[in-house]
Amino acid sequence: MSSLPQGVHLTLPAPKGAEKILSTEALEFLAVLHRTFNARRLELLENRKKVQQELDSGKPLTFLPETKDIRDSPSWVCAPPARGLEDRRVEITGPTDRKMVINALNSGAKTFMADFEDSNSPTWSNMVLGQLNMHDAITRQIDFEVKGKAYKLSENPATLLIRPRGWHLDEPRLLIDGQPMSASLFDFGLYFYHNAAELIKRGSGPYFYLPKMEHHLEARLWNDAFCLSTSKLGVQQGCIRATVLIETLPAAFQMEEILYELREHSAGLNCGRWDYIFSFIKKQRAHKSCVFPDRTDVTMTVPFMNAYVQLLIQTCHKRKVAAMGGMSANIPIKNDKAANDKVNGKVTADKLREVTAGHDGTWVAHPGLIPVAMKVFDEHMKGPNQYHVRRDDVKVTDKQIADPSVPGKITEQGVRDNVSAALSYCAAWISGNGCVPINNLMEDAATAEIARVQLWQWVKYGSKTDSGKAITPSYLEPIFKEESAKVASIPGIDANHVKIASEYMLSQVKATWPSDFLTSDLMIHLEGVGVSGGSRKAAL
Template sequence: MSSPSLPKGLHLTTSVPSEGSKIITTEALEFLAILHRTFESRRQELLKNRVKVQAELDQGKPLTFLPETKDIRDAPGWSCAPPAPGLEDRRVEITGPTDRKMVINALNSGAKTFMADFEDSNSPTWSNMVLGQANLYDAIRRQIDFETNGKQYKLVEKPAVLLVRPRGWHLPEPRLLVDGVPMSGSLFDFGLYFFHNAAELLKRGSGPYFYLPKMEHHLEARLWNDAFNLATSHLGLKQGCIRATVLIETLPAAFQMEEILYELKEHSAGLNCGRWDYIFSFIKKQRAHKQCVMPDRSDVTMTVPFMDAYVRLLIQTCHKRKVAAMGGMSAQIPIKNDPEANERAMSKVRADKLREVTAGHDGTWVAHPALIKIALEVFDEHMKGPNQYHIRREDVNVTDKQIADSTVPGKITEQGVRDNVSAALSYCAAWISGNGCVPINYLMEDAATAEIARVQLWQWCKYASKTDSGKTISPSYLQPIFSEESAKVSKLPGIDPSHVKVASEYMAGQVKAEWPSDFLTSDLLGHLEGVGVVGGSGKKASL
């Protein structure tokens, strides 16, 4: 462990792992300080606007397409930047966290691109954040090879193109204080990666490419665009070298897709259907309305009206502006001990990818290398060129009411309730332990699944929903289920029972709350090592 010489006004609350000393350098910290001091006040304003919008929704104000930006949506003459090197064909992308073995396996997987994730499939421990950056640094320079237990891990000649997903605007990096304030996790992740690797990537014929999560307003995209311009200018690089794909994974963002593309026009690489987080946001944003209560999580599929409308609008919007419309995640893990169950699962994956490619998507996501062959076969058969920008979907006419349509056929079952409890407890306990990518029932789950489970349990309690067997869901009804599922989760490999206790207490508090918290990752951040107390002051880290 070590610490660099700190620029004036900066404070690290913990020491730097020795493997991360090339990442947390004095020069890199100076660059981060510039980003923070330039953009922090705007970030805070935008976060306050989220609170304002939620209050308006709670009072019944509907979300609509913004009248003040109608000229942008109607203007036929603008388009986004052409695809950057390596992003012309993105038919299958694999995603995952940034540990060393995962990075090598993902880059070698045969997927067109790999999204290295500092966000939802990552628990933001200090070592995960810093060593993840070191692993990407080494991968870009092809010095990531290593051996463990007699097995060699080595990059292939032509690995997947690398993209990076920083944390969302709402999350801080509490281990780095700038002028006494925790830095934005977004700018910390982006800034370190860009500072160390942008010039090297460009020299190697690629570029600094990103996925941007959790935005709720086009002005949040403008903030990213301004950060890109400042960073590029500060390092003396060519303007426009950055490309960013935005995940449309919040309900407000679905009404501002074109505006988001417009704000990032010079840097845009398209939009992605962040479908699990979108379901979470759909429930959370409409939390005050009983008519928006959802059935079992498994019934909220891509074919329900609000999901279908959002997908059709996203594809139309992207192709209108000549950028990629990326499909969603298939989280399935092969079921090795049951061939028949595995084939049923893989058939669902094929059907999902067929629906995406025939709808007009230019690519799709998978969480496991075994799914790449399936996804490639489907896209290769139905997408002969590198993309489908030519499919304009001019037949699509999605209304604001269709986007907000809460009609979802299905029912709430006792098993569905139990599955939500189990998923939330399993994920939260693993996340506190430092693992943000968790296999649950042969699905590789990240924070989005736990978030859906959490807000559904809250919603069902809030509105005293009944199961199909007639039982009223309430905190007292859930209490024995929490106890039973906690006992099961505590016995899982790699799970610390004390972390299950924290997760159970947290969830028990959530289902009793007047409103659910915005993000469980914000709520549980204080339980990660070195986060609960900042700089010895006794104060918890916060935005």
């Protein structure tokens, strides 16, 4: 077992077979990132609280007056597309387990976003073995066999990107100078340290998706981390490319500024639409006018979603980078052709809306939907992208971005669906699975987050179902009990984890304000969090 750098403390050892991922040298690199950037990260997180307080008091979000010159300037554009990112018409996403990685890279998608974030429960094993799987995929050593079936990479796998966790999350199994490390820098740093040089050698590069940002200064922090990392490891400056998910309401007002901060490393923006809905509700939590109907009614065509999409495409193409569309979470339905045809029709309509609006690519969650999405983009996007579609016709105002008008009803089934989705996902997440099939959809944390804050706001503002029933804790408690029993009966689900999820969700619907993220709240239930016994410590 390698020794630890001074000031570095692990609460758990490396999972078996992944010891090289947590080598002394890799941990030294992580310590440099932490000591250089963590104080700024914490300051930026405090700024999020300040913005939330201002929103609660009635101050509206708007385009920043102090960065108007950046938005108005026609002189800057972002870096040209890196090799493997010129054509991104269909991307597949999923967690970092070994089988998933091989299947996704072989899927026929243009790129694969390996997800350390919302579709990945951050158990220690998942996070460290996921890094091992990335390294083995890049060096073409990931082949393996299970139950007599061999899994092997194809000759031309999809281009690999990874999504580290957001700035708000800590990695509590790694303490540096007594502080938990940023989960973002942990995920980024290990991947970059072990793979950047090899990726460049193979004609690619370290490519990333960056989640959950709320301010352009958070993008600047990423950019500074990129610059320091390339300098520290002596690899080519500018080799990194990063696509930012616009999935928070504040970020929608700062798209150009985010691109500007990352312009030497930018690969575009993505419509992280499910998390965006969650953020829209959460950020405007103090306003009864922002109470939404059933989440199935919050579609891409409602005013605030349409405004956000149109502005994102216009912004990206103005700065000559990719404007990526959103996720189709549908799963093909086997043994029911009529139902499966209906799924394919929904996906086709969604992708047609995206490509005709000007998107340069889209996301799917299942390999079976790649041909469906690819067909639509092949028919309507003849070149590798649509940067030439400038969308100068778009004029989006701050009021349109924050427009809460969504037609629809709160139904008893919608309430029950939110309870069921939140319980199913949270129980699976605690069990170590962050990507869960629910009602023929492959769901990640965003769905549970929408369900959680909707239940909270319906209780907070005394909402009623369309049948006239008041949504109160006493109304929800028997529904939670019934749905908990159903979820606990699913094979492979731990009943104790369902109980934890139910108690957590009920505490949330009764809270004055909902917590920022359920992934932060539930982290305490994962291995090695808050554990001191049996840890490895540096000799002082």
